[in-house]
Amino acid sequence: MSPSGFLAQMLQFAVALAAAPLLTGWVNQCRAWMQNKQAPSLLQPYRLLYKLFHKEPVAAESASLLFRAAPYIVFGCMALACGIIPALSTDLPLAPAADAIALVGLFALARVFISLAAMDIGTAFGTLGARREMLIGFLAEPALLMALFSASLITNSTSLAAIVHKIGHSHFEIYPSMAFAGVAFTIVSLAENARVPVDNPATHLELTMVHEALILEYSARHLALIEWAASLKLFAYSCIGLALFFPWGVAEVNAPLATLYSVPALAAKLAIGGFLLALIETVSAKMRIFRVPEFLAAAFVLAVIGLLVHGLLGA
C-alpha cells in the first residue's frame, strides 16, 4: 500500500461521509426550485442528522437484536461501497477487495438486512415495505449487474478502478453498448434510491411508500444512520454513474496532487448529476407499484441488449 494510495483512500472516505448529505440537500433544493417551492437550506440534511442523533431512540417491545443491528450494518455496507468506487482516484488500496460484482452483492446485502429488519417487528406496513423492497431489488440487481458488465466487456475487467482507468485515460471513443447501459443504469438508480417514478422520498402516504415503510419503526440514532446510509447510497450510485459514463477528472496511481484536483471535479460533476436527478423527479409522476416491475424489466432488457450490441459489433 503506497502512502499516496492510503491518503487517497482516506480522503475518499472522508469526502463521501461528509459530502453525501450535501448531495441529498442539493437534490432537494433543486427539486424545490423547479417545483416553485421555497427551497430548504443546503445544510438541512445535516440538521436532520444532528437532531436525530440527539433524540432518545424508541424501539418496539418485540424488536430483536437484528432490528438494532441492521442500521449499523447498512451503514457499514454503504461506507465500504463509497470506499471502493473510484470517485476521486483509481489508486485505492481497498478497491481490489471488491470488484463490480461484489459491489452489487454489497448493495444486496444492505437491502436484505434492511428488509429483514422491517419484518422483525411484524407490523403490516413493515412487511409490506420489505416485500416491495425485495420486489424492486430482484429486478434492479441483475439490471445493474448487466449495465456494469457492458463496461466490463469493453475494458475486459470487472475492477471498477480498471474500468475508469481504461475508459477515462484512453482516447475518446463512443461505445454504443454503453448508451443502452446508461439508460438502464439511470432507471436502476432511480429505483434503488427510492426516487420518483418508483418511490417518493417526500411522501409518507402509507399505501404508496416503499423506503419509508421499511424504516417506519426506526427513530433517533438508528434512523439517523439509515438516513445517512441512504445519502451514502445516492452518493455511491452517482459516483458509479460518473465512473462508468463520465470518468474524467479522476486521479491516477502515484498522482497525489491530482487527487486534490479531483475533489472540485467530482463536486462539479455531482452538482450537474444532482440537478438532472431533480429534473427527472420533477417531470415524471409516481407509478403504481405494479408498473414498477415493467419499468425495471425495461431496464434489464435494455442492459442485456447493450451486452448483445457489444457482442454484435464486437466493440
Added chain:
Amino acid sequence: MDRMLDLDTILTAITIWVGFGIVALAAPRSTRFVARVLFPISAVVSLVLAVAALHGLFMPPQSVVLVLGLPGLPFHLRMDSLSAYFLAVIGATSAGTSIFSAGYLRKGEGTPPGLQCLQYHLFLAGMALVVLADDAYAFMVAWEAMALASYFLVIANHRVAAIRRAGYLYLLLAHIGAIAILLCFGVLQANTGDFTFANLRVQSLSPFWASIAFGLAVIGFGAKAGIVPLHVWLPEAHPAAPSPVSALMSGVMLKTAVYALLRIAFDLLHVQIWWWGALLLGLGLLTALYGVVFTTVQTDMKRLLAFSSIENVGLIFVSTGLALTFRSYGMPTLAALALTATLFHVAAHAMFKSLLFLATGSVLHATGERNLGKLGGLIRTMPWVAWLTLVGALTASGLPPLAGFVSEWLLLQTFLFTTNLPTSFLNMLVPLVAAAVALVAALSGYAMVKFFGVIFLGQPREEKLLHAHDASTLERIGLAWLAAGCVALGLFPIQLIDAIDRVTRLLVQYGLGSTVHANGWLLLAPTSIQRASYSPLIFLLVVIASVACAAITVRILYHGRLRRAPPWDCGYPYQTARMQDTAEGFGQPIRQIFEPFFWMRRDLPSPFDARPRYRVVIEDRFWHWIYQPVQHAVERAARLAGRVQQGRISIYLLYSFVTLVVMLLLVSR
C-alpha cells in the same frame, strides 16, 4: 505417508458406518443408545473420512479391488482427486447432520430409531461408495443401495398415506434414472463386456454413440439431481423425509449425481461435442429459473427449500455445461474456471442447504408446524437456530462475504471471460445466460428473505409459538458446524480452490491453483488482478470496522439509551399477528410477474359470502404436461391388458394351448 493409507482409512470408516447400523439393531427402540451414543461417534467417523479424503486429494490416485459380490465380478474401488473432493464434501456435511441427528432423533411413530440408524448409515456408505466405484457393477450396486436406503428413510413415518405416496414417486423416478444409467454404461463398454472404468476410459466411441451415452447419463443423473422435467420428486420427498435425511439428500445425494455426470462427461468420454455443453447449459438454466420462481411462492418451508435445491442444481449444471463447451473448443483456462465454479458451488450448497434443512427440523420439533403461515417470531424463542439459519439464508442468497457468493462470482466471471467462441450462436447466448443467472441469483435472495423473515421474524402467528423451545445442544453443534462451513468457505475461497485445482487438472488439464496464488492468500483473482479480484476477508473487515466505528462514535458522542414502546405502525392502534404479510402475500408479486410458470387455481371470496374463503392452489405445469398423460396412458394400457384376465380356467387353458402351438410352429421351422 504410505500411499494407500487414505483409501484404507476411508474404507475403514465406511465399514464402521455399516457396523454402527448393525449394532443399532441390537437395541432398535432405545433412542438413548442409538442417538446419544452411536450418532456422535458416527459424526467423528465422518470427520475422519473428510480429513482422509482431503489428504488423498493431493495424492496420486489409489485403488483397491474388493472381492465382494458375484464370483468373477469383484468391486474395483479407486480414489482420484475427483472422488476425493466429493468424499470430503460427503464427510464434512454428514459430520454436521450426524451430530444434529444425535439430538434430533426421538421416539415417535414409524420406523424405530435403530432401524433408521441402519438405513442412515447404509445411505452414507452408499454415497461414499458411489464416488469410489471404479467399475459399473460396483457403481450400480452402490447407487441402488443409496437409492433404497434413502427411500426407506423418506418413508420413515410410513403411517401417513401422503408420505408413502411421496416415497413411491421418489422410488419410481430413481429407477427410471437407474435404467438410463445402466443403458449408459452398456453403451460405454462398446461390446467389450468389461465394465471397469479403466476399460470404459480407453474405448473410443463414435460421436453418435458417445452422444447417446451422454444423453442417457443426463437423463439418469438428471433424474437424481432434479433437472426439469424430472424434478417432481424433490418437492414431495423432502417434506416427507425427516429433516437430517432431507439435509443429506439435498446437500449430498444430489451431488453424487453431479459427480457421476462429471465422471462420465469429463473422464470416461473422450469425444467432445460442443452441443453437449449447450444442452446442459439450457437444461440447467431452465431448471434454475423454474426452481427459483417456485421457491418464492411456496408456503411449506421444506418444499421451499426443495425447490431452492432444484435451482442450485440448475446453476451447477449451467457451469458444468459451460465447462464442457469450453473443453470442446480447447479452452482449458475457461473450462477450469467454469469447473471451479461448479465444484465450489457443490461444496457451498452442501453446507448451506443442509444447514437450512436441519434448521427446519428444529423448528418442526419446537412448533410442530411446517406451514409458513403458522410460524413467525421464532427469533425470540429460538435465538440459536434463528441466527445460525440467518447465516445459511444469507449464503443461499449468494451474498458476500459468504460461500454462496464466491461460486456466483466465479460463474459470472466465466461469462465475462467468454469471448469469441467459434459458434456465433453461443456467442449471442452467453450474455443472455449471464443475465438469466443474475436474475436467478437475485430471486433466490427474495426467496430467502421470505423464508427467514416469515419463520423467524415478526409476531408469532399462533399462540403455541410463544412456548417454542430452542434446539438442544447437540443440534446446535450440528447447525453451528455447517454455518461455520458457510463462513469459512466464504472467507477463505483460495484454500478451497487449491483443492479444486487438483480436480480440474485431472478433468481439463488446467487449474487455477497457480494463478490465484499470484496475489497472495488474501486476494482471489482467477487470472490477473487487473481483470478481476475479490477479497472476502478484507471486505468483511472493512464492513465490521465501519460498523464498529459508527457504533462506538455514536455511543461516545451521544448516548446508548433505548426506550421500549409498543410498535408505531403509522399510529394504527389495533394490530394483530394476522395483519402481517403472509407467506402467500410475500410470494404474490412473483406469482403475478411469472404467471405463465404456474398452473394456478384460485377461489376468490365474493362480497356477499357469510364465511369468505380465499384459496389458491399452485401446481407444477409439468404434472399436467407430462406426468398425468403418462399416468393415464399407463392406466389405459393396464386396463387393456386386464381384458386378457377373464378368471375362467378354460380361457387360461386356451391361452396355454395357443402358446404351445405357436412355440411348436416356431421350433419346427
